[in-house]
Amino acid sequence: MLKKSLLQRAALLALLSSSALAHAAEALSIDVYRDPNCGCCKEWIKHMSENGFTVHDHVEPNMSAVKERLGVAPRLASCHTGVINGKFVEGHVPAEQVKTLLGRSDLRGLAVPGMPMGSPGMEMGDHKEKYEVIGLTQAGKDEVVAQYPGH
Numbered sequence: 001m002l003k004k005s006l007l008q009r010a011a012l013l014a015l016l017s018s019s020a021l022a023h024a025a026e027a028l029s030i031d032v033y034r035d036p037n038c039g040c041c042k043e044w045i046k047h048m049s050e051n052g053f054t055v056h057d058h059v060e061p062n063m064s065a066v067k068e069r070l071g072v073a074p075r076l077a078s079c080h081t082g083v084i085n086g087k088f089v090e091g092h093v094p095a096e097q098v099k100t101l102l103g104r105s106d107l108r109g110l111a112v113p114g115m116p117m118g119s120p121g122m123e124m125g126d127h128k129e130k131y132e133v134i135g136l137t138q139a140g141k142d143e144v145v146a147q148y149p150g151h
């Protein structure tokens with residue numbers, strides 16, 4: 001009798017944790033819009049996939065229209081634009097920062113403006129430029145969310 005209820009409990013726990021996992025996977029799904037000829041965009045998509053994101057890849061001939069629609073300020077613009085939970089992810093933002101964005105209701109999105117060398121998807125051997133991850137607040141202000149040193 002005791003054995004049986006332990007087994008049932010284990011089965012219940014397994015069920016609970018698998019639904020929690022399914023939830024996490026759902027939360028980590030991201031849409032990415034990119035130009036058909038963008039190589040570094042594909043490298044960034046690879047970086048996101050390797051870090052637990054399910055990426056829905058959209059080839060988009062008119063990226064400036066996408067950025068405008070999603071509220072990416074021109075000063076923050078880069079190559080590809082991602083969308084997760086209604087927030088934008090502009091350019092080569094590290095996956096670890098995208099995860100923190102999910103808990104930031106005060107931000108409209110995150111950006112790594114331009115295409116700094118050494119950011120995820122922009123690897124050039126050992127060469128790393130220093131860069132910042134910028135958050136765009138609901139009020140439309142830039143906020144430095146993270147800094148990555150160069151060397």
Ligand SMILES: [Cu+2]
Nearest residue numbers: 040041079115
């Ligand atoms: Cu790029």
